[in-house]
Amino acid sequence: MPHDPSVDDLLTAVTGGFGTLETTVFRGQTSVVVPEPQSLELLTFLKTQGFDMLVDVTCVDYLEYRGAKQRYGLVYLLASTTTNQRLTVRVFVDDPVSDHEEWPTVRSVAAIWKAADWLEREVWDLFGIRFEGHPDLRRLVMPEEFTAHPLRKDYPLQGRGERHNFPVITRDHS
């Protein structure tokens, strides 16, 4: 799909109010990186500019990515049903340095788009990023009593034995 120039006009309007934001265009898709203190303001502003549909909220764990500076990259995919524009907003966060906090925290956009409700719950469940201001942040796909955050890169593919709590009886012992 060819690059949409109207998104560029939007971006120049946006970045004017938020300082210089890093924008990249890859495969015809525009992506904006915004630091966490301004993420909620930028997303609220984008909703007023016609991005009425939140397509997805997801996260990428850059722990094993060569050249990554921060660990988690939150991705907000926005779309406009009126102008068919798409925009990707990325927010990078790191694991908290202090011992008092266990999880990185970002502000929730569930009040702006209702779709964010469950999508943010899933990011909390699988990546362990807390969303401040979320109405009901609890696990979505994993069981409630699960303790780890499985999609992080340091969690192994086959788990840490949560499914293997059963005693194994071999032929010679039975």
Added chain:
Amino acid sequence: MSIAYADPNTSPTARGNARSEDYLWTLNFGPQHPATHTTLRLVLKLDGERVVDAMPEMGYLHSGFEKIGEHLTFNQYVTVTDRMNYISPLANNVAWHHAVEKLMGIELTPRCRSIRTIIAELARIGDHLLSNGAVGLDTGAFTFFLYAFYQKEVLYDIFETLCGARFTNSWTRVGGVSHDFTPLVIEKIRGFLKTFPKTLEDMERLLTRNRIFVDRTKGVGVLSKEDAINGGASGPVARASGVTRDLRKDDPYLAYEDFDFQICCASAGDCYARYLVRMAEMRESLKIVAQAIENIPAGPVNVGIDQRTALPTKQQVYSTIEGTISHFELSMSNRGFEVPRGESYAATEAPNGELGFYLVGDGGESAYRARCRPPSLLHFALFPQLIRGHTLSDVVAVLGSLNIIAAELDR
């Protein structure tokens, strides 16, 4: 803290004033229940037969598809995408490889685009047949369900002739498809095009003006246009509420720009509207297939050897050096193709809605992150607001009309 186990008198949050709600009865609907279409759970708060609140729970079918996506190569992962929306696996395959090809910047051949379009539309017909059939089954119309499933068997026969598998096809590959159309496949598709409209008409005659069905579905589960957009709904669920968004027209991919078809929308937003939208979409899909099947471009179906992504034909392997090299590079496990270091999102209009994959490439042969954006997740999140105030029997009708597939929901 679980929603259903906590003591209503001591726990805080969105349960309202617990003492005045003592007369309400909590009913656990699922996970094992014939009408929940796969394992999802609804905890319903009932006042007699009226649903006061519904708390959906999911995750019973979570299999870590996204984690697996970081370990399998792009051509291996297509087998996993089959198992997401398993009612129309070919649509998921097309969506996955559309995303991979977008990330890698591969341009498909005209023949491949046309063939993928035909098969994606046949998969859409199959999905809508099952979705509407299930709505019929859940509201008591068993004959309608059987008519729909017989036609699905005809479609499965076509898919089996095409790639050998009725169900979990894994048909697409990076840069092309695994099996090209043979004359027998084209003949079977033409036969389907001749016989299906009559069955569709019979099915409509059974339910569309059926007094019982209309009473059960009209005005039930109304989703307003603003709620649909705000809640991220897409596909027939959103179009039945008046959102005129169809990625085949708004963001065209494959060969959809070449064909003449219309987007089906309704404005009521209730279960009946969703049923009608799906029936109309089946007709439009038939139109697309009828136009496409007569105009398939000739030429190769996979991309050329110089792209080093699709396996070359045997003739190229045995007679040209580039073919041999390309075949070697693709078959050996420590070689394979180059993936750029970048991130991209590509979505297709799957039968259920906007199915998109957000892919992060890191230069290796498997994705660094393969995120699947499932339409069913957002539709299931909308469920509580659709069902408040309706009766218990409407729960089944609404759940069926949203077409929530738990495998896609949980991944």
